Amino acid sequence: MRRLLSLALASLLTACAAAVAVQEAPAPTAAPVIADDPRQIHWERSFEDALALARTTDRPLLVAVNMDGESAGERIVREEYKDPAFVASTRAFVCVVASFFRHTPRDHDDDGRRIACPRLGAVTCGEHMALEPLLYDKFLSDADRVAPRHALVLQDGKKAFDEFLLFDLRDLDRLVANAAQHEVERRARAGLALEERLPARLDVADAENWRAWEGERSHRARAVLEDALAGAREESTLLALDALAAAGDAGSMDALRVVLARTSGRAEPVRSKAVATARALKLEAGVGNLARDGVRGLGRTPGELAPNGAETHLALLAELDGVSAATRTLLLACAGTGAYGGAAAQALVAALGARDETWVRAELVGAGGPCSLDEVLAIARLVWSPGGPQRIAGPLPRAGYASDAMPEAAELEKTLAQLEQELQKGGEAPELLARYAKAALDLGRRRIEANQQGAQFLFEDAERQFELALKAEPRSMPWWIERARNAYFLGRFELQARCGREVVAIAPSFRDALPTEAAAWLSETGSVRAESAERKLALATLDDAWAIEGLRWVGDADARLIAERSGKDPAAEIAGFVEGARALGVVAASPFATGKDWTSFASIFGAVGLWREELALLKEGALRLPADQELRQRLNAALWNGGRIDLAPEFAQEIARAHPRSADAAWFAGYAWLLAAEDARRSERGGGAVEAYATARERFARSIELNPAYAESAKHYVAMAWLGSGFARVMEEGQQLEAARDLLEGIETNPAVASARDGLDREAIDLVDAVLEWRASGPSPVDAVQLSADLDYVDFAHGADWALAISDAMLREALRADGRNPKRAMKDTVDAAMKPIRLELGLPTEEGDRYLGRAVSVAMHALSLRDDESTRWMAAQCSSIAGERRLERGDVTRAVPELERAANALGMAVPPKSASSAEWEALAKQLREKLGPARPRNRPGR
Secondary structure, rough: OOOHHHHHHHHHOOOOOOOOOOOOOOOOOOOOOOOOEEEEEOOOOOOOHHHHHHHHHHHEEEEEEEOOOHHHHHHHHOHHHHHHHHHHHHHHOOEEEEEOOOOEEEEEEEEHHHHOOOOOOOOOOHHHHHHHHHHHHHOOOOOOOOOOOEEOOOOOEEEEEEEOOOHHHHHHHHHHHHHHHHHHHHHHHHHOOOOOOOOOOOOOHHHHHHHHHHHHOOOHHHHHHHHHHHHHHHHHHHHHHHHHHOOHHHHHHHHHHHHHHHHHHOOHHHHHHHHHHHHHHOHHHHHHHHHHHHEEEEEOOOOOOOOHHHHHHHHHHHHOOOHHHHHHHHHHHHHHHHHOOOHHHHHHHHOHHHHHHHHHHHHHHHOOOOOHHHHHHHHHHHHHOOOOHHOOOOOOOOOOOOOOOOOOOHHHHHHHHHHHHHHHOOOOHHHHHHHHHHHHHHHHHHHHHHOOOHHHHHHHHHHHHHHHHHHHOOOOHHHHHHHHHHHHHHHHHHHHHHHHHHHHHOOOHHHHHHOOOHHHHHHHHOOOOOOHHHHHHHHHHOOHHHHHHHHHHHHHHHHHHHHHOOOOOOHHHHHHHHHHHHHHHHHOOOOOOOOOHHHHHHHHHHHHHOOOHHHHHHHHHHOOOOOHHHHHHHHHHHHHHHHHHHHHHHHHHHHHHHOOHHHHHHHHHHHHHHHHHHHHOOOHHHHHHHHHHHHHHHHHHHHHHOOOHHHHHHHHHHHHHHHHHHHHOOOOOHHHHHHHHHHHHHHHHHHHHHHOOOOOOOOOOHHHHHHHHOEEEEEOOHHHHHHHHHHHHHHHHHHHHHHHHHHHHHHHHHHHHHHOOOEEEEEEEEEEOOOEEEEEEEEOOHHHHEEEEEHHHHHHHHHOOOOOOOHHHHHHHHHHHHHHHHHHHOOOOHHHHHHHHHHHHHOOOOOOOOOOOOHHHHHHHOOOOOOOOOOOOOOOOO
């Protein structure tokens, strides 16, 4: 009844057009709801929604499980799931789909709008991933965990069918179509409507319509609501939130997400109402996470430091989750950067209370104020600018303090024994104590490397000796640094930080208060504020290797103490964060900075949840040190984790433009385009992937031009880009020939890539399968025998391996061709886990014979190239299956040469030509016992 009411009300409705968040638009004009797509199955978002819809609409539940990289799974997604006839059949059911794999880096854009999975559509990747274990546990636990799989669960909980390991996907088409027809007829007999059409319009200004619509649970109904909210004015949004509070559920989170994404331009009532709605629906934690994502996300301008609206989420986060330690740490970090302004202070008042916020503010002032990243980067740009290095002296980075070298364990043990004897004789000179402490520290490290016991005792002994030595000689910077290192191994990070501070305090530039060349140069510039704490620290340390090393230990200790300090004294927490960030920042800005220094600087922000700042700092570091591998890897990882790996080429190109003669910059640009191409493949954008792979090859070629020493590494990735292009082409209809050419180009460029797996876990033999497989459009145009010959030509050393792969692919296609035969019989076979099962299988066909003939031909070619167990097995397997098929059809004459060939390959006795049919059948049985199941090789990806 409620559904009918919703439909009746909704027939009167109008939709809001495109009112922006900040402005009050004119009266909204009518706009139709998104039209039904005949090539899109109506997947539901959650298990709970699907069950509710199945109950209220009295429809069966169609459960689908898919997986990436498996041939049948790939074909089902691109053929069945996009076929209007198949899609039309699914309209009789409530549909849910599961897949373990993610196909887009994020589920929502910066406006809070859903990003549908590009492979499956309708649902987000997060939703189909969450459904995977639920569907198996609820409906599919009675068989092995295999995919693709499709089951129809009836209203009484019984399954009408549960199908997997299908040789012919047309079987799935028939099953679904027949079940749909049965459901249509059942509903007609019962007087039930077919799938109800959603109303075309929604009047966002009518409270009754909002309430009626909020009772809907289907994905399409929720999408209509979210579309309306995206353009609703303030009054309509308030009505919608009232309706959500009254009739919403856990699935209303996406509607709230759309509202909250626009709070930066809304009046306070909307935010307050959103909070009240979240509490009414018990979604405080979820909405708090939305606010947290708004703060820590990369935002609309990834790579820039400015919050750009992120600060507007702080109040909501503090209100809904201010009691959690993680939220307090994030809020304190926002205040510690100074970039979030009064919003951070207000959020801290809400989370901590006014008194504690006052203490935090006072502590922050005492720590020199917030750590200004703008100031740090201004210093870095001055130091690393074209005119800066000459003023500082020499190319950058400069070599800093190094004391990491250690003797071998045997030598250290001998040294310790000698020093111990001297100490026992009454030697208490500080130098002797310090030498003993350093030897104990180094031996402890060697014990850790060798996974041996006793390291902890050695570190504790070293600490005692360092303490005694420094009491006698407190101005020895090397001893303080080594003591800091020892404190690190002891896990005593407060002590580590204190040791680092001591080094900074006694460093020559600070002690003498004399302006070094770098300090004088900084003093002349106007881009760094004279009063900033960052400038003061830089003036004291920037050109001093000892001081910079001390700051490294301070910053490292503060970063490691983040988790321990979280949720405790907020004043101490913010002071430690600011100290650590400032220390690591000055180190990164210094002429001694390495890639590790920049990753450490960025990481302290990532650790507290400030991912935007982390990314910006990694980018700044890469602009200065484009050849640093760890820095570039972390930059790409930050883009991936932030859901913006699509920007990797843009970032890499900017760095390459800044370093046009850098082979490293060109190489990393090629790698970035490779990542973008793989992302395009995940997103089912085959054409875009082909273009990205072509650009990647150009960039790698450029790196070789700039530095021929990069040829080996670059050619590996050029070859991988050719293979990737092949994989992208087989995603598109009619491009198997082009994909085969890409395969040949890749193997000719670098044959070693044949055993390499790409970012989607595919390897070259998977591409062999794909270019040769039968599709709904018909057989592949690629000639298997010719492909084997071509691979011989470009990679003769591995010709036998390629022939084995092609023969195996043809064997698989032969059995699949039989599987498409509607004439069937029950036969013994094995499942994906090689367990014996009995299935109805298609009888041998002429098409299967043709595939098998090519399999035998290529297998014998492999045997001619290399006579070993693998080639003999393949030749025997293909030939014996060919013989068995002939025997099954009573054609003994044509079976005999096949069985003879198989027996000869395995060195088995062959019956005379005059042997009876029974003797040949006995040989076939012996061959099958020796060869195992009559199927292709079992390998990952099959």
